[in-house]
Amino acid sequence: MTNKTFQLETxxxxxxxxxIEAVVKRIKGINEVEVLFSSSKVKVSFDEGAAxxxxxxxTIEALGFDVLGVK
Structure with missing residues (x-):
């Protein structure tokens, strides 16, 4: 399992x-998604073999949100 944090614009x-949470959860291979509204971050746990x-x-950018960085 891989964990990444996507920093979004506010x-x-x-x-x-x-x-965002509902749409990202639909991606095949996603295990867990947590959107932190106060810090504009999306924490995602996923299987790199599938996603x-x-x-x-x-997917996040298609919803109209700019991803500023990934950790």
């Missing part, structure tokens, strides 16, 4: 955080 509403960092970033 989230403006809690429903945005819920939306990858680029796919997760692309």
């Amino acid at each position: 989230l403006t509403c809690p429903s945005c955080a819920s939306k 990858n960092e680029g796919e997760i970033k692309k």
Whole structure:
């Protein structure tokens, strides 16, 4: 299992955080997703054999949120 934290531009509403969490959870290979509204971070645990960092970033950005960095 791989763990990554995606730093987003400032989230403006809690429903945005819920939306990101729901959509990222649908990606095959995602084990756990936690969106931290107050710090605008998305913590993701995933199986690298089924999902990858680029796919997760692309999914978040497709929702209209800029990913500033990944740790």
